[in-house]
Amino acid sequence: MPKKERKRLQVVISDEQDALLTRTAYELSSPERLISKSEVVRLAIEKIARELGEGAHIDEYRAILDADDVSDDA
Template sequence: MPKKERKRLQVVISEEQDALLTRTAYELSSPERLISKSEVVRLAIEKIAQELGEGAHLEEYRSILDSENVSDDI
């Protein structure tokens, strides 16, 4: 069976964001299954898209994106 093709995305994150990813992956993991930081990112993308599709949290997400904590440093 051919391997499912995935797109790769590279992003620059702060040490604090990396720590959040690590902590979240650890909290979601169980003795039976370890969760990777990539899986946490994919879950977050799906969750945000689902909430936006339902019209929820739009202004909250915009406010977060307007803050310095998640801005791109280009």
């Protein structure tokens, strides 16, 4: 079966955000299955999109994005 093609995205994250990703991947992992930081990012994307589709947490997400430490300087 051919491997599923995926798009690649490169982002710059802070040391704190990397630590959060690492900790989350560790917490989601089990002895049977290790979870990667990329899988955590994909899960977060799906969760946020689902919540926004339901009209939930929009103001909360906007407030987070408006914070200086999360904004994209590019």
